[in-house]
Amino acid sequence: MNPILKAWYILRYLGPRVITLRASTYAAKVLGTTRRHYPETPWASIKLREIVRDGTPTENVLYAAYKREQAPLFLFPLGAPPTVPAYIRNHANDRQPGLGERLRLLAEDRCVYFFRTPAPQPIEWHANPFGHGLSDPHADWFELPTFLSIQGDLRTLWEPARAAWAIDLARAPAYGFTGDPAALFWHWVDSFMDACPPFKTVQWQSGQESAVRFIAIALGFWSLAKDQATTPKRWLQFARLAWATGHRIYHHIAYAVSQKNNHAISEACGLMLIAHLFPEFDDAPRWGHRGREVLDRELRRQVYADGTYVQQSMNYHRVMLHGAMLALRIAELEGRPFARESYDQLARGADFLFAMMDPVTGFLPNYGNNDGAWVLPLCECDFRDFRPTVQAVNYLCRRRRMIPAGPWDEDLLWLFGREAVMTEDVPPRSAHSAAFAAGGYYTLRRGESWAMIRCHTYRDRVAHCDGLHVDLWWRGQNILQDCGTYRYYIPGREDMERYFKGPAGQNTVEIDHTPALADVSRFLWLPWTRARVIDRQTDGNGPVWITGELYDYDRRPWKVLHRRTLLALDATSWVIVDDVIANGVHDTMLRWHLLDAPYKSAGDGELHLVTPKGDVYLSVNMFPAQGCRQKVTRGRDEPGAVQGFAAPYYNELQPIPTLEVAYQGPLQVRFVTAIGLGHRLTTRSPADDADVQRWRFATAQGRMTVDLAGPFRPIRRVVLGHTTETIRTAAAGPTRTSRGAS
Numbered sequence: 001m002n003p004i005l006k007a008w009y010i011l012r013y014l015g016p017r018v019i020t021l022r023a024s025t026y027a028a029k030v031l032g033t034t035r036r037h038y039p040e041t042p043w044a045s046i047k048l049r050e051i052v053r054d055g056t057p058t059e060n061v062l063y064a065a066y067k068r069e070q071a072p073l074f075l076f077p078l079g080a081p082p083t084v085p086a087y088i089r090n091h092a093n094d095r096q097p098g099l100g101e102r103l104r105l106l107a108e109d110r111c112v113y114f115f116r117t118p119a120p121q122p123i124e125w126h127a128n129p130f131g132h133g134l135s136d137p138h139a140d141w142f143e144l145p146t147f148l149s150i151q152g153d154l155r156t157l158w159e160p161a162r163a164a165w166a167i168d169l170a171r172a173p174a175y176g177f178t179g180d181p182a183a184l185f186w187h188w189v190d191s192f193m194d195a196c197p198p199f200k201t202v203q204w205q206s207g208q209e210s211a212v213r214f215i216a217i218a219l220g221f222w223s224l225a226k227d228q229a230t231t232p233k234r235w236l237q238f239a240r241l242a243w244a245t246g247h248r249i250y251h252h253i254a255y256a257v258s259q260k261n262n263h264a265i266s267e268a269c270g271l272m273l274i275a276h277l278f279p280e281f282d283d284a285p286r287w288g289h290r291g292r293e294v295l296d297r298e299l300r301r302q303v304y305a306d307g308t309y310v311q312q313s314m315n316y317h318r319v320m321l322h323g324a325m326l327a328l329r330i331a332e333l334e335g336r337p338f339a340r341e342s343y344d345q346l347a348r349g350a351d352f353l354f355a356m357m358d359p360v361t362g363f364l365p366n367y368g369n370n371d372g373a374w375v376l377p378l379c380e381c382d383f384r385d386f387r388p389t390v391q392a393v394n395y396l397c398r399r400r401r402m403i404p405a406g407p408w409d410e411d412l413l414w415l416f417g418r419e420a421v422m423t424e425d426v427p428p429r430s431a432h433s434a435a436f437a438a439g440g441y442y443t444l445r446r447g448e449s450w451a452m453i454r455c456h457t458y459r460d461r462v463a464h465c466d467g468l469h470v471d472l473w474w475r476g477q478n479i480l481q482d483c484g485t486y487r488y489y490i491p492g493r494e495d496m497e498r499y500f501k502g503p504a505g506q507n508t509v510e511i512d513h514t515p516a517l518a519d520v521s522r523f524l525w526l527p528w529t530r531a532r533v534i535d536r537q538t539d540g541n542g543p544v545w546i547t548g549e550l551y552d553y554d555r556r557p558w559k560v561l562h563r564r565t566l567l568a569l570d571a572t573s574w575v576i577v578d579d580v581i582a583n584g585v586h587d588t589m590l591r592w593h594l595l596d597a598p599y600k601s602a603g604d605g606e607l608h609l610v611t612p613k614g615d616v617y618l619s620v621n622m623f624p625a626q627g628c629r630q631k632v633t634r635g636r637d638e639p640g641a642v643q644g645f646a647a648p649y650y651n652e653l654q655p656i657p658t659l660e661v662a663y664q665g666p667l668q669v670r671f672v673t674a675i676g677l678g679h680r681l682t683t684r685s686p687a688d689d690a691d692v693q694r695w696r697f698a699t700a701q702g703r704m705t706v707d708l709a710g711p712f713r714p715i716r717r718v719v720l721g722h723t724t725e726t727i728r729t730a731a732a733g734p735t736r737t738s739r740g741a742s
Contacts, residue, residue, distance in 0.1 A: 001518045001526065009526040013461075021258030034142045037251040038199040046198070046240045056280040063239075064232035068225075072276055073333040075219075075415055079226030082413045084174045085421060091407040094382040102168050103177055106184055109191075111165045113156070114372035114650045115383040123160050125195040125203060128152040130651060131491070137195070141204040141248075147522070149491035154202065155371050156487070156651060161192060161203040163213045164377050166220030171378070173223070182227030185220050186234060193237070198244035207249045207256055208263040211270025212375055214245045215326065218273060219414075239278060246274040246287050253294060260302065260460065261311050262320040266375065268295035269327040276330050295327050296338065299345050307348025308439025310460045313368025314356065318389050321349055322375035325396050329415060347397035350390050354402065355434040355443060356452060360476030362387040362408070365452050366484040367471070368463040369523075372650030379410035383649060392416075401426045433538040440531070442546050444538065447571025449474040449677055453564070455548030458528040465515045466506035467529050467550040468564040470576060474677045475613035479595050480507050481656070484647035488522060497522075499642040503591075508550075509578055509671075510589045511560050516552030534563075535717040543706070544568050547718045560586060560667060563711075565718045569697060569704050572677040577718060579711035582667035590661040590671050592618065593646065599657050605630055606680070607659055617676040620661050621683050623693065623711075628663040628671075670711040692720060702726040 001009075011019065028034045048058040057063045071078040095115065097105070102112055109122035113130075120129050126137045133152025136144065146154055165188055172181040196203040204210060221238050224230055249267045256263040268291040275281070275288030302310040302320065309317040324346055331337050356364045362385035372383070379388050387408035394402035395412055405425050412420035431450075434443045440456020452471045472480035483505040490496050501519065503510040517525040535547040545567040553560040565577040580588050595611060602608040602617065609616040622628045633644040635655025644658040661671060674683045674697060684696040693708045707721040 001520055006520055006526065009520075013526065013528055018258050018260065021254055025252070025255040025258065029142055034252075035140070038140065038142065038248070040200075041198040041244070043193055043197060043237075043240055043244075046243055048236065048239065051239075051243050051282060052280045053282055060232040060236050064235040067235055072279065074222055074277070075329070075333075076222070076417065078222060079224070081170060081174050081223040082418060084171075084410060084413065087405065088379075088407050088410050088413070088421075089175060091380070093380040094385060094407075095380045096382075099168060099171065099175055099380060100177065102165075103172055103179070103181070103184075106165050106168070106188065107179075111160050113159050114652070115164070115374055115377060116649045116652060119160070123191070125161065125192060126157070126201060128156050130156055133157065133491075135202040137201055139201065141199055141201065144202055144205055146205075147489050151202070152491060153487045153489045153651075154205075155489075157202050158206065158209050159372070161196070161209065161213055162373075163188075163192075163216035163220075164374070166216040167377055170220040170223035180227075180229065182224040182229035185224055186229055189217060189237070189241075193241065199248060204248055206263070207252055207270075208266040210245045210248050211266045211323075212373075214242065214270055215273060215375060217241065218277060242274045242278050243281060243283075246271060246278075246281070246283060250283070250287055250290060253290065257294060257298065260298075262302075262316050262323065264294055264298045265302070265320050265323040265327075268292070268298065269323040269330075272327050272330050276334060291327070292331070292338075295324065296342065299324060299342055303345045303349060304438040305348075306436045306438040307345070307350075307352035308436050308441060309349065309352075311368065312439070312456075312458070312460070312463045313370065314353070314364040314366070314386075315370040315373060316368065317349065317353065318386060319373050319375055321346060321353075321389055321393050325393050325415070326376065328396060343397040346393050350393040350397070350402065352436060352439070352441070353386050353390050354429075355431050355436070356441065357386055357390065357431065358450075358473050358476055358478075359431065361385065363476075363478070365471040365478070366482045366646075366648060367452075367454070367469070370485045370647075370650060371488065376411065376415075378414045379407055381408050395420055402429070404428055433544060435533075435536065435538075437533070442533065442536070442548075442566075444544050444546065444566060444568045446544065446568045449568070449571055449574070451480075451566055451568070451574065453546055453548065453566045455531045455533050455546070455550075457530045457532060461523065462517060462525040462528050463523075464501045464506060465503050465517050465519070465525055465529075465552075466508055467516070467531050467552050468548055468562060469506045469508050470564070470566055471507070472574060472675065474572075474616070477595055477611055477613055479609075479611075479616055479675070479677070481593050481595065481646060482506065483593055483645065483656075485650060486645070486647035486653055487651055495640050495642050496637075499645070500647065504643060505593070505645075507592055508590075509562050509564075509580060510591070511553045511558050511562075511580075512587050513589070516558075534715075535565075535719070537719070542724065543570070543704070543719070543722050545719050558586065559583065561713055563713075563718070565708075567706070567719065569706075569722075572679060573681050573697065573699060573704075574675040574677070575695075575697065575706070576673040576675075577708060578671040578673070579718070580667050580669050580671070581711055581713050585664070585666050588663045588667065588669070590620065590673075592620075592659040592673065593644075594618075594657045594659065596646070596654060596656040599632065602680075607632065607657075609657075614678040616678075617680045618659065619674050619681075619683060620659070621672045621674070621685050622661075622663065623670045623672070623685050624689060625685070626663065626665055626669070628661050630659065630661050633658050633660060668711055670708075 110119040126135045131152030135151040169181040169185040271287045271291030275284040388411040392411040530551040547565040550562040560582040563579040567575040598610045606619040686693040705723045
């Protein structure tokens with residue numbers, strides 16, 4: 001991208017405030033201010049007498065006794081973790097490896113990466129066991145580059161220090177595991193602190209990572225505080241870790257604010273938690289005040305009016321909710337709750353997640369950046385199951401359950417106590433077709449199937465180049481899926497990185513083998529996506545649809561308009577109409593990333609998926625019929641030609657079948673994708689190029705005729721009318737059951 005144009009876009013989209021904040025952090029580094037804030041500070045140099053208020057005991061034994069006697073109200077009493085009810089404890093575990101296996105691995109100095117993958121070898125805090133990278137164990141955090149081939153993916157390096165192991169050890173007594181979880185807890189804390197002195201190494205590079213780590217270790221400490229392994233010396237050790245973490249966050253939180261993302265929320269929560277647990281610190285009042293101030297402002301700035309989130313990511317939405325929920329809970333325990341507006345914002349955020357949730361699995365579309373983060377892994381539900389978060393946030397904001405009781409209630413137990421899980425159960429609640437216009441998320445729901453489409457003019461940074469992406473779910477299966485993120489940094493494999501965040505890894509249309517946006521950095525696309533919904537019909541028992549237009553390619557050098565209509569004929573018959581409109585000749589590629597299931601061609605270009613819950617049939621018809629090429633690719637890993645992979649979890653690469661429909665020629669064309677769930681859905685295209693096209697779709701049970709406006713610009717709506725006929729018997733013949741309005 002032209003440097004002048006790039007500078008203009010950055011100023012236009014990020015704004016002068018963000019640029020000023022970011023520039024100030026770089027200036028602080030250049031001028032030496034950052035180094036003065038973070039001098040070399042061995043753990044032993046952090047003296048109690050230098051960090052606490054006058055009158056606080058500073059001898060180990062006396063300080064430990066003082067802390068036990070003056071323990072602040074927390075999520076549960078000091079050293080008395082909650083007892084997990086049988087209905088939670090005895091439920092089949094979806095999280096694998098299970099808690100028992102995770103504890104066994106911890107005894108071998110191995111943790112679980114991204115809640116899925118056991119470490120292949122004992123942990124080394126500066127080593128990446130999957131990419132064989134190594135970070136400098138002696139460097140100051142502010143001198144370390146973010147992307148360095150010798151150290152590999154930074155997010156993978158950070159994972160063990162996020163300390164999910166501490167929460168597992170906190171929960172171990174509640175599940176009746178034998179052994180000595182407190183001794184193992186301190187073994188891991190010692191290991192981390194010995195290898196990572198304050199403000200040194202990659203593990204202090206991020207304020208958010210520091211906050212998430214302290215949250216987990218604080219939960220572990222509070223659970224195991226009365227064990228004989230938690231000696232007075234350990235109280236001093238915990239205080240040192242708390243002070244170093246608070247100092248690290250406080251003096252660099254402006255950078256997190258400049259990012260306008262969940263980093264600021266997590267860091268604010270960390271400051272509030274440290275100030276709450278260590279009110280004797282000299283810095284506690286200003287840390288707590290700064291945390292509250294940032295959290296209050298960033299919630300209003302980052303959460304849209306409809307509950308959607310600035311980062312356009314389901315998993316980052318959860319990270320935000322976890323940090324904000326814990327912060328609001330701490331404020332309640334202090335007797336200084338936040339204003340009702342903050343609770344209402346979070347409640348709308350939980351409502352959004354529920355609307356995007358698959359009712360069978362609790363999974364959401366793997367949409368947007370997904371770095372494998374889970375701040376409060378307090379249950380044995382799968383990482384992708386969002387029911388624990390929806391349940392807990394709703395309880396915080398409304399003091400009642402949102403979904404019926406289940407293993408996801410364990411979050412309620414740890415965050416709100418036994419009273420929360422003893423409240424009256426609620427009847428099952430069904431999600432309905434929904435529109436979140438501020439965030440650009442729309443769903444259609446029919447019976448056992450549902451779909452999501454993205455149609456949004458961005459006000460904040462774009463995560464993936466995926467305008468008008470569609471996810472389709474049926475019986476708990478992600479039939480058309482988002483491919484996820486895989487890794488943020490893959491040294492020497494920029495093509496793999498581009499695949500996951502660019503159009504090749506999305507269910508959308510790509511023009512001329514080029515993304516419509518330019519990825520000017522790993523987390524910044526320019527210019528930002530523009531799209532809008534032009535028609536939406538979700539009422540009644542008949543067909544429902546959403547039509548959106550994407551304008552990313554509708555500018556030089558392409559001048560191509562992409563219009564997509566997502567249409568549910570009924571609960572098991574879906575049609576997606578893609579109009580690609582321009583004056584010239586272009587290469588067009590339509591892609592559908594499919595559930596990984598056995599597949600075969602069923603003739604006439606139809607693809608047949610054999611899924612565990614039933615057969616799925618998919619076909620793509622083109623009008624005018626000018627000769628498109630269709631092929632299925634699964635797991636193609638060739639330089640510059642990556643296709644057919646998904647990453648349902650971070651750092652986990654899985655091959656999936658991907659249908660690619662390619663066309664080269666003059667545009668003003670229409671692709672009609674028909675999907676039959678549990679049955680064939682045959683398609684008959686119109687015979688001529690009329691202003692109104694009549695498309696016919698048929699199953700063994702009936703036929704439907706849909707009148708569509710031709711692929712022209714401009715138009716007000718695509719779906720003009722529909723007629724349904726049910727086939728009763730061969731003798732009786734077809735019966736017309738309904739007719740849509742024209």
